[in-house]
Amino acid sequence: MARLWLRHEVRATEQRAAVTPADAARLVAAGHEVTVERSPQRVFPIEEYLAAGCTAAPAGSWAGAPADTYVIGLKELPDEPAALRHRHVYFGHAYKGQRGAADLLRRFTAGGGLLLDLEYLTDNDGRRLAAFGYWAGYVGAALAILHLRGSLEVPLHRLRRADLDAALGASGERPKVLVLGALGRGGRGARDACAAAGILPTAWDIAETRELDRPALLAHDILVNTVASAGPVTAFVTEADLDDPARELRVISDVTCDVNSDCNVLPVYDRVTNWDEPVRALRQGERPVHLIAIDNLPSLLPRESSEAFSAELGRHLLDLDSAPWRRAAGRFRKATEEDIHA
Known part of the structure; x- marks a missing residue:
């Protein structure tokens, strides 16, 4: 089973959650260890996650999590740490030449981490499996x-x-x-x-x-x-x-x-x-x-959108070694190789 860490979103207007308390409870029941950072703006209060069997952590403390942790979020990471060593699950926006994309990929390369971009969590036909x-x-x-x-x-x-x-x-x-x-x-x-x-x-x-x-x-x-x-x-x-x-x-x-x-x-x-x-x-x-x-x-509409998204993502978090995650990892490795040879 895996260590999952739901991080606080650094953007003040980001009120959604990638995983709701109800779906966190299902992950805990399946044997996953789920840590949830406290967040002042998240639509779901920390008490609901604690009741679901999760552990609470301070906002931004994911950088000190065990190296084998999957850090789960939605939007951009903070600028620090400069080297990213964890497996990060979020919308990285790093594969289409967007502004700042090269710097982000180099942070992962420097730390030996892995970006599992939710935009590229897809089925065999390339359709996204979890989306807002x-x-x-x-x-x-x-x-x-x-x-x-x-x-x-x-x-x-x-x-x-x-x-x-x-x-x-x-x-x-x-x-x-x-x-x-x-x-x-x-x-x-x-x-x-x-x-x-x-x-x-x-x-x-x-x-x-x-x-x-x-x-x-x-x-x-x-x-x-x-x-x-x-x-x-x-x-x-x-x-x-x-x-x-x-x-x-x-x-x-x-x-x-x-x-x-x-x-x-x-x-x-x-x-x-x-x-x-x-x-x-x-x-x-x-x-x-x-x-x-x-x-x-x-x-x-943070509650409605989070509930719909978490229902889709949660079933895939039950098995982080499945083909969609391997495809997402392969897309990251392709992008970092292209960046190295650019």
Whole structure:
């Protein structure tokens, strides 16, 4: 059995948990040793983990854990220690040439550690086995609709699903919404948010994006992108599109936030937005275009999104020697070899 260590998230707005207390209890029952760091913002209180049979530890103490520990999290690691010696399970964003990716891989190389990137925990067909896509799509579409109606309250705070749905269902403009990647997890979430707002969106998936009808895309008020590409592709929206005099597009909500990568399908922005300033202008004046690109969207609904994600991840944590984990480890080794020979 394994030592699992659920770390505190250093980002103040990150309220989700990769493993919920209920799923931690199942891991403990299976014989795993589970340690949970105390966290001031995590949606689940430490007492629930203790009741599940876990051990508590101070925030950030994972660096001193036994070397064979699996350190589990969601978002970015702190800058220290400089050498990472543990096996880390989280979204590392290190394989597409993102800013800071090379430095992160070198930290693992220096410490002899291993990145088991959750984005690359996949089945035999390459489909992700644990993802936040549904709730990212739901929140991304919801924020875009509320912003266009002028009813988005900022700065953003943790939401209750019932309150968000009530806001979507209130009277207001019914904009034309286009969802890209409509058949995937994120696309389903975006379409459900539109339904809560009384909107039937246009739904495009692989067939429609393979040969893009750009005028049709620009004829929508809102674009919700849930497509994450594994390699360079033709951009869905370009700078020239934003200046097109026939453009009706007013809001872009980029759920994937693959900025600073060659795989970015929306190369019209170079930095994400955040909870304090969730919207920024890509074009101003009489025909503005606004962008929403928050890279931890599901944390606005932390309980719902954590419960869904943990249910998927938990079953794979029961067997950390299975084929999906071996594939994730192989992807890391390939990336570090490429970095060494670059």
